[in-house]
Amino acid sequence: MNPIDVKALGRVAVLLGGRSAEREVSLMSGTGVLAALKSKGVDAHAFDPAERDLSELKREGFDRVFIALHGRFGEDGTVQGALELMGIPYTGSGVMASSVAMDKLMTKRIWIAEGLPTPAWRQVHSAAETRAAFEALGSPMIVKPVREGSTIGLTKVMTLEQCDAAYALASGQDPMVMCEQFIAGDEVTIPVLGTGATARALPVIRIVAPDGNYDYQNKYFTDDTQYLVPCGLPEGEEAAIQALVLKAFRALDCRGWARADVMIDAATRKPWLLEINTSPGMTGHSLVPMSARATGLSYEDLCLTVLATASLDNAKA
Numbered sequence: 579m580n581p582i583d584v585k586a587l588g589r590v591a592v593l594l595g596g597r598s599a600e601r602e603v604s605l606m607s608g609t610g611v612l613a614a615l616k617s618k619g620v621d622a623h624a625f626d627p628a629e630r631d632l633s634e635l636k637r638e639g640f641d642r643v644f645i646a647l648h649g650r651f652g653e654d655g656t657v658q659g660a661l662e663l664m665g666i667p668y669t670g671s672g673v674m675a676s677s678v679a680m681d682k683l684m685t686k687r688i689w690i691a692e693g694l695p696t697p698a699w700r701q702v703h704s705a706a707e708t709r710a711a712f713e714a715l716g717s718p719m720i721v722k723p724v725r726e727g728s729t730i731g732l733t734k735v736m737t738l739e740q741c742d743a744a745y746a747l748a749s750g751q752d753p754m755v756m757c758e759q760f761i762a763g764d765e766v767t768i769p770v771l772g773t774g775a776t777a778r779a780l781p782v783i784r785i786v787a788p789d790g791n792y793d794y795q796n797k798y799f800t801d802d803t804q805y806l807v808p809c810g811l812p813e814g815e816e817a818a819i820q821a822l823v824l825k826a827f828r829a830l831d832c833r834g835w836a837r838a839d840v841m842i843d844a845a846t847r848k849p850w851l852l853e854i855n856t857s858p859g860m861t862g863h864s865l866v867p868m869s870a871r872a873t874g875l876s877y878e879d880l881c882l883t884v885l886a887t888a889s890l891d892n893a894k895a
Contacts, residue, residue, distance in 0.1 A: 584620055589639055592612045592615065594625070596628055598652055607861050614880075614882075632660050635664060641666070642666060643888065652857065653670075654676060667893075671836065675833065679836070695822075695851060699758045712741050715757060717736055719758065721748050721755065722756060723748045723751040731750065734760065763844035763847075765784070765841055766782050766784050766819065766840050767782075767869075773887065783809060834889070860877075
């Protein structure tokens with residue numbers, strides 16, 4: 579890897595906070611990224627779109643943006659579109675890929691069209707439809723908002739009686755709700771760095787959460803969840819999962835970096851794609867830095883590497 583010319587990166591804004599349900603996590607991610615970039619000599623500054631108008635990025639002469647926003651209004655193509663209009667290169671996927679990856683239904687439709695494995699699902703519009711989905715998909719079943727992250731609004735439904743409350747919780751976050759077949763087995767996550775043919779999958783992380791409950795609290799605020807790197811999977815499985823994730827990443831035309839979540843069926847050992855995050859967490863509990871560290875890439879160098887990939891869908895000729 580060629581050394582990165584820090585001066586050439588120019589004046590950098592780290593977008594953090596924002597207006598989504600993941601604001602708290604984004605503030606933690608952005609604070610870490612900002613400190614890391616400054617430690618490498620980058621002229622980096624915090625910028626919270628919930629408190630300042632994005633047009634100030636142009637007026638203040640920022641040369642590129644590190645997007646440390648999570649969820650809607652940050653990871654869903656909206657901010658990416660604004661930056662495209664201003665001509666300011668940004669980290670992560672472009673407008674279309676960001677928008678599609680944030681929408682779990684659209685993501686699944688594309689993966690299915692590309693012949694990639696993802697658990698069976700149904701979109702639902704009411705508690706009654708949620709109960710019907712439970713009868714079709716079986717127990718356990720996952721009920722979640724289509725356009726939300728960090729397991730916010732998600733319920734693992736075990737009985738028919740839980741369906742009404744699960745739908746109410748999910749629809750409170752997003753009018754679009756989906757039910758998904760639950761895959762029992764190993765839960766893993768795989769970061770990707772790069773773009774197109776040069777993209778590479780980092781080491782697989784196997785997640786062992788208390789009672790198998792990898793929820794918002796266990797993701798960000800406790801030390802009870804185990805993250806295994808090396809993942810300890812049977813020989814050959816890690817490489818096969820990495821290859822699958824690269825196909826999933828490229829199918830959505832993602833770029834720069836991302837993190838894919840996968841379940842491995844305990845009985846068949848078949849991996850199933852759940853979703854892909856185009857603006858992954860960078861907190862003290864986050865998984866991309868953990869995986870990168872296993873390859874010898876420090877948190878600070880990871881931030882610098884991602885920043886150097888900042889680009890536009892429609893760069894000026």
